[in-house]
Amino acid sequence: MDDIYPVSAAAAAGTRCDAATYAAMHGQALADPDTFWRGQVDRLQWVRKPRVMGNWRWDPVNIRWFEDGVLNVSVNCLDRWAAADPERLAIIWEADDPAVPNRRLSYGELLGETCRMANALADMGVRRGDRVTITMPMIPEAAVAMLACARLGAVHSVVFGGFSPEAIAGRIADADSRFVVTADAGMRGGKVVPLKAHVDAALAIEPRVAAVLVVRHSGAEVAMVPGRDRWWHEVRGGVAKVSPPEPMGAEDPLFILYTSGSTGKPKGVLHTQAGYLLWANLTFETVFDYRAGELFWCTADVGWVTGHSYIVYGPLSAGATVLMFEGVPTWPEVDRFWAVVAKHKVNIFYTAPTALRSLMREGEAPVERHDLSSLRLLGTVGEPINPEAWRWYHRVVGKGRLPIVDTWWQTETGGAMMTPLPGAHPAKPGAAGFPFFGVAPALVDADGRFIEGNDVSGNLVLTASWPGQARTVYGDHQRFVETYFTAYHGLYFTGDGARRDADGQWWITGRVDDVINVSGHRLGTAEVESALVGHAAVAEAAVVGFPHDIKGQGIYAYVTLKAGVEGSDALVADLRAEVRRSIGPIASPDHIHLTPALPKTRSGKIMRRILRKIAENEHGSLGDVSTLADPAVVEALVAGRLNR
Numbered sequence: 001m002d003d004i005y006p007v008s009a010a011a012a013a014g015t016r017c018d019a020a021t022y023a024a025m026h027g028q029a030l031a032d033p034d035t036f037w038r039g040q041v042d043r044l045q046w047v048r049k050p051r052v053m054g055n056w057r058w059d060p061v062n063i064r065w066f067e068d069g070v071l072n073v074s075v076n077c078l079d080r081w082a083a084a085d086p087e088r089l090a091i092i093w094e095a096d097d098p099a100v101p102n103r104r105l106s107y108g109e110l111l112g113e114t115c116r117m118a119n120a121l122a123d124m125g126v127r128r129g130d131r132v133t134i135t136m137p138m139i140p141e142a143a144v145a146m147l148a149c150a151r152l153g154a155v156h157s158v159v160f161g162g163f164s165p166e167a168i169a170g171r172i173a174d175a176d177s178r179f180v181v182t183a184d185a186g187m188r189g190g191k192v193v194p195l196k197a198h199v200d201a202a203l204a205i206e207p208r209v210a211a212v213l214v215v216r217h218s219g220a221e222v223a224m225v226p227g228r229d230r231w232w233h234e235v236r237g238g239v240a241k242v243s244p245p246e247p248m249g250a251e252d253p254l255f256i257l258y259t260s261g262s263t264g265k266p267k268g269v270l271h272t273q274a275g276y277l278l279w280a281n282l283t284f285e286t287v288f289d290y291r292a293g294e295l296f297w298c299t300a301d302v303g304w305v306t307g308h309s310y311i312v313y314g315p316l317s318a319g320a321t322v323l324m325f326e327g328v329p330t331w332p333e334v335d336r337f338w339a340v341v342a343k344h345k346v347n348i349f350y351t352a353p354t355a356l357r358s359l360m361r362e363g364e365a366p367v368e369r370h371d372l373s374s375l376r377l378l379g380t381v382g383e384p385i386n387p388e389a390w391r392w393y394h395r396v397v398g399k400g401r402l403p404i405v406d407t408w409w410q411t412e413t414g415g416a417m418m419t420p421l422p423g424a425h426p427a428k429p430g431a432a433g434f435p436f437f438g439v440a441p442a443l444v445d446a447d448g449r450f451i452e453g454n455d456v457s458g459n460l461v462l463t464a465s466w467p468g469q470a471r472t473v474y475g476d477h478q479r480f481v482e483t484y485f486t487a488y489h490g491l492y493f494t495g496d497g498a499r500r501d502a503d504g505q506w507w508i509t510g511r512v513d514d515v516i517n518v519s520g521h522r523l524g525t526a527e528v529e530s531a532l533v534g535h536a537a538v539a540e541a542a543v544v545g546f547p548h549d550i551k552g553q554g555i556y557a558y559v560t561l562k563a564g565v566e567g568s569d570a571l572v573a574d575l576r577a578e579v580r581r582s583i584g585p586i587a588s589p590d591h592i593h594l595t596p597a598l599p600k601t602r603s604g605k606i607m608r609r610i611l612r613k614i615a616e617n618e619h620g621s622l623g624d625v626s627t628l629a630d631p632a633v634v635e636a637l638v639a640g641r642l643n644r
């Protein structure tokens with residue numbers, strides 16, 4: 001029996017969405033989406049209100065929502081709150097170093113900064129439709145840069161600050177981006193992240209960038225290229241703090257965000273203006289049951305979709321106050337998260353299972369040291385949460401009384417898709433609850449047949465579009481079609497496996513494709529393999545995930561060396577360095593297993609199923625090995641695994 005945590009009286013009191021409301025809204029959104037969405041569009045401020053709601057098909061793939069609407073996203077996130085209540089806080093910023101003073105930006109100030117940066121970008125040559133690459137630390141200027149692009153109608157592509165110069169260069173090239181916004185350096189856990197130096201190295205590889213705007217943050221020495229680079233603090237005083245918002249069509253692009261899939265290079269997932277914003281806004285208010293005046297803290301980095309939707313676009317479009325934190329959970333002490341919650345009296349706290357597992361390891365004392373009584377709601381995102389971590393979160397952080405929303409979604413979905421709603425649904429540790437309004441999940445078997453009934457598992461698909469759905473892969477619509485709509489014709493394939501339990505609750509069981517989820521970060525096995533094969537000594541590489549106590553999944557790389565190359569610890573270290581250079585530290589393999597050969601079928605296909613089992617230490621259940629060309633290869637691999 002699963003344990004069930006019923007909706008508490010406190011969570012039900014004053015909720016926007018109780019069980020009856022959920023049933024009505026969810027039912028209507030599926031049965032009569034036109035009426036449902038017509039009732040939601042006034043959440044946004046339009047230049048021209050849309051008359052058409054959803055207009056989409058998945059064969060051929062053409063997704064449009066609110067297509068005749070016109071609006072500006074930055075106006076929705078800033079101007080309307082600044083006009084009504086300019087002093088209302090938009091962002092409270094907590095530095096990596098707790099001794100550094102906080103920054104507090106009201107909606108009036110955030111609007112002024114955004115307009116100034118929009119003017120600075122325009123002076124650099126940025127025009128409507130241009131792609132602007134943003135690689136920033138977690139400072140308010142990261143949000144300012146995104147919103148400044150939105151104000152101009154430029155398309156941002158935020159690249160996580162932990163990526164290598166080569167990875168940044170690849171994304172700049174793919175997006176054909178001629179502008180970059182960055183900072184001198186970021187600070188994380190007391191360490192300097194040299195962002196400007198990374199950008200310089202990236203631009204040495206990819207010189208098409210015409211102009212770089214650099215925010216001074218850490219004070220680190222950086223090289224400035226005359227004619228290309230300019231300091232934000234120098235141009236800021238010379239530009240107006242008003243900037244006319246560009247009226248944008250609902251289906252004009254808003255941003256590109258690169259994410260890993262099973263094949264090839266990361267793809268630029270494209271989101272458009274209105275549907276994305278409405279989805280971020282509606283899910284933010286409903287899932288977190290946000291109440292006016294509350295402080296919301298999402299611990300994600302703005303380099304990931306969670307930061308886009310639940311630090312910037314969702315909360316700001318709802319007039320909420322967000323906490324933005326530059327640092328890491330465990331520095332200077334392992335109680336940092338809880339110290340920050342207590343210091344700022346955070347009401348809603350949204351983090352990743354991997355962070356919880358690493359904090360759990362430190363015991364309860366670091367949590368108990370702080371007054372967490374301001375907290376009203378907890379959330380998780382990024383990967384399945386193991387029930388043990390859920391219960392710890394609930395008991396130790398939530399004092400056994402706070403609801404937890406375990407939100408399943410993806411870069412491609414724009415915002416939360418399945419979750420228990422705090423005022424409507426009982427929660428089960430490890431379950432992602434129920435579909436949000438308008439979300440139509442289903443399970444299919446390998447042949448694409450629907451699996452009906454409850455207490456069943458399969459591959460998770462969605463059968464209907466929702467406004468937050470990604471519209472395409474930037475510059476490669478065919479890849480979008482092939483990745484998401486080809487495995488099961490006419491359905492959106494999520495890449496995840498799932499179970500619908502006896503009560504109809506959904507459990508995500510993890511990726512069923514060649515994507516590894518390392519600490520909530522998606523990595524394609526193919527990406528890591530191609531980085532390894534990029535090393536001169538490597539003949540062939542096969543990468544799989546394996547269960548990891550803290551990270552959720554770790555990276556296990558099997559590598560065969562070129563003839564005549566001797567394996568050594570130094571070479572293994574060198575291979576790791578090659579992956580860091582090519583992708584970034586997050587992709588560094590936990591294990592590199594040198595092997596004279598990989599298990600293959602007689603037709604030459606690498607048998608990944610077997611490699612996964614060996615990495616998982618499940619040698620006893622390798623399954624059918626009859627198609628192997630050379631069974632001795634597997635015996636040697638098993639022996640090699642047992643030795644590490």
Ligand code: 6R9
Nearest residue numbers: 381382383384406407408409410411508511
């Ligand atoms: C928002 C985000 C998406 C993949 C997704 C799934 C996993 C995310 C989850 C979850 C179980 C949850 N995932 N949230 N699995 N429960 N609450 O993380 O986007 O980086 O694109 O990753 O993450 O496997 O398919 P993204």
